[in-house]
Amino acid sequence: MSKRLVILGGGESGVGAALLAKQKGYDVFLFDEGSLKVGYRNELEAAQIPFAEKEVDATFILNADEVVKSPGIPEKNEWVKKIRANGIQVVSEIELAYRYKGDSKIIAITGSNGKSTTTALTYHICKEAGLECALVGNIGYSFAKQIAEDPKPLYVAEISSFQLDDIVTFRPDVAVLLNITEDHLDRYDYKFENYIAAKFRIAMNQTSEDYFIYNLDDKIITESFSHYIINSIQTPISMKQVVKEGGYIQNDELNVNVNGEQQSMSVYDFALKGKHNQYNTMAACVAGATMDIRKNQIREAVQTFQSLEHRMxxxxxxxxxxxxxxxxxxxxxxxxxxxxxxxxxxxxxxxxxxxxxxxxxxxxxxxxxxxxxxxxxxxxxxxxxxxxxxxxxxxxxxxxxxxxxxxxxxxxxxxxxxxxxxxxxxxxxxxxxxxxxxxxxxxxx
Structure with missing residues (x-):
């Protein structure tokens, strides 16, 4: 008998999860407390996935073997409380997608600020270097849907704390933690330490073969470091100190050192301006270097990148x-x-x-x-x-x-x-x- 999977939320991630789960043989049911957008409703109908809007019989949901919860739904939601009370495992869409990624690699980027820009720039570096990759996650396209419809050898994913809350085995080959500032505290019982813990989950399943790129100048990250077990190769970025492995900016020069390969470029060559974007660019360059992308290709991509809509x-x-x-x-x-x-x-x-x-x-x-x-x-x-x-x-x-x-x-x-x-x-x-x-x-x- 096939595993019964219930999906809460019919937005981009929920519908993407439903399509992948159906393809992989799950018995899928989707429920949204509001109204589905026409495009999403059409996708579900075309895939013959049963769904309900606004109201639903509780047995449809509470008979699930597992629930995929869309990131926008908080823990205090009545359905989530009932599901938890029934001991049903809740996972995020990125966790479901991870199960079916095969041998593909993942660069996952999180942080309170700058993650969309850094994710887009990292994707641009990888794509310009000729890597076959997809831009997924919080940036707009469902990771699960990408795997279902057009799998790639590499996924560059923007990941929010809400998506990290419900991971179990999700393990990026390269994890990037840009910064941590107080945000979304209404979702974390107004406890900053809960939000910090959510961000650090990006590295929790990493092994000694993976990379963890983090901002060494971010006081919250460095002060919190000792509370978490990090098994991956630490590749920090900094503007305040020289790092042996990772990236640093000194005298307006970016220096990247990954796996013994060194490169440098002037910050005046960065397409993205502003100090915060120097951190974003540094993180993207180090991530690109972990993929063995050649120096000149990284430099060219950094110069030709166009900033995202609605971001400066x-x-x-x-x-x-x-x-x-x-x-x-x-x-x-x-x-x-x-x-x-x-x-x-x-x-x-x-x-x-x-x-x-x-x-x-x-x-x-x-x-x-x-x-x-x-x-x-x-x-x-x-x-x-x-x-x-x-x-x-x-x-x-x-x-x-x-x-x-x-x-x-x-x-x-x-x-x-x-x-x-x-x-x-x-x-x-x-x-x-x-x-x-x-x-x-x-x-x-």
């Missing part, structure tokens, strides 16, 4: 004012990195759904670089409390209004930066929708 994306120059879309900045640390890389007087667009933000983290940078703050959210009290008296703070309630106001506050030679430090769900569907509306508003100036 230069939108347009409108009558001498530069507009930058950093809608992906959904926490204060991301906004700190964005401001740190700005070289022009800046009008900053902030606001949205606050995740317990501490705006004092960016106060110095605001004083140094920001001319005015334009709030774009339904509740802007915390932003006013933090910055009234520091700079001019103006409320708006749409992307159109925010862009128009920011433009009026700026002069030739200034920049307008959308880097909200908040989630987008008060006014927009998601950060992509927020970024898209921002760009449309800029284009209509």
């Amino acid at each position: 994306e230069s939108v347009a120059m409108v009558r001498g004012v530069e507009f930058v879309n950093d809608s992906k900045a959904t926490n204060v640390n991301s906004t700190w990195y964005a401001l740190e890389s700005m070289t022009k007087p800046t009008v900053l667009i902030l606001g949205g759904v606050d995740k317990g933000n501490d705006y004092s983290l960016i106060k110095e940078l605001v004083e140094e670089k920001v001319k005015a703050i334009v709030c774009m959210g339904l509740d802007n009290q915390k932003i006013h409390a933090a910055f009234d008296g520091v700079v001019k703070v103006i409320d708006t309630a749409s992307a159109q209004n925010a862009v128009q106001t920011a433009y009026e506050l700026s002069t030739v030679g200034d920049a307008v930066l959308l880097s909200p430090a908040c989630a987008s769900f008060d006014l927009f569907k998601n950060y992509e929708d927020r970024g898209k509306q921002f760009k449309e508003a800029v284009m209509s100036l």
Whole structure:
């Protein structure tokens, strides 16, 4: 009799897991508490996978041998509580995908900030070097679906803490931990140590043949290191000290040393600008070096990479004012990195759904670089409390209004930066929708 697998959540990862599980002979059932998008519903119907939306008989779920939980569903969800109470194993989609990856290798990248950019750059390095690879995970395409439909010898995966929460055997050949800052604490009982532990899970199954690339300059990572058993080859990255194995930047020169192979390049050759992107580029170069990619290929790829949409994306120059879309900045640390890389007087667009933000983290940078703050959210009290008296703070309630106001506050030679430090769900569907509306508003100036 085939194993009964229930999938909770019918988004990209849930549907991908359902397609792979069906292909591998599981008895699959998918349930989503909301409504499925038309495209996902069509995929399930085409594959003849039974599903339910909004309501379902409990026996359909509680008779499962195993449950795949979509990363967006928290532990406090009533169904998750019932499943746990019944002693049913819960795994993530990346765990299911890992079982069927065959001999393929995995580069898995996590961190509070910069993981999408680093994942995309690592993929670009591997692809430009002629490796047959796929970009999967939290960056937008289901790992399980990729394995079901178009398996590759190498997967470059962006992995969130939510995906790591429910792994059992998942083991990347190369694990990258970029940084750890307070984020998503609502999902971790407001205990920072729980979130740190989730991030370190990326290396928990690694062996002495694998690589663990981590940021040696990140105090949280180095202070937490002793709490975890790391069996893999440690390849740190740093801007503050020379490392024997890994990567470091000194005198504006990146030096990479992996398996006795050394290479160096000027940071001025990096396509990605800003100090935070030097860490991202360093991590990607070290990851590329573990794949035995030639030095000149890594250098070329680093120079030709184009930054991702909604991540410090230069939108347009409108009558001498530069507009930058950093809608992906959904926490204060991301906004700190964005401001740190700005070289022009800046009008900053902030606001949205606050995740317990501490705006004092960016106060110095605001004083140094920001001319005015334009709030774009339904509740802007915390932003006013933090910055009234520091700079001019103006409320708006749409992307159109925010862009128009920011433009009026700026002069030739200034920049307008959308880097909200908040989630987008008060006014927009998601950060992509927020970024898209921002760009449309800029284009209509």
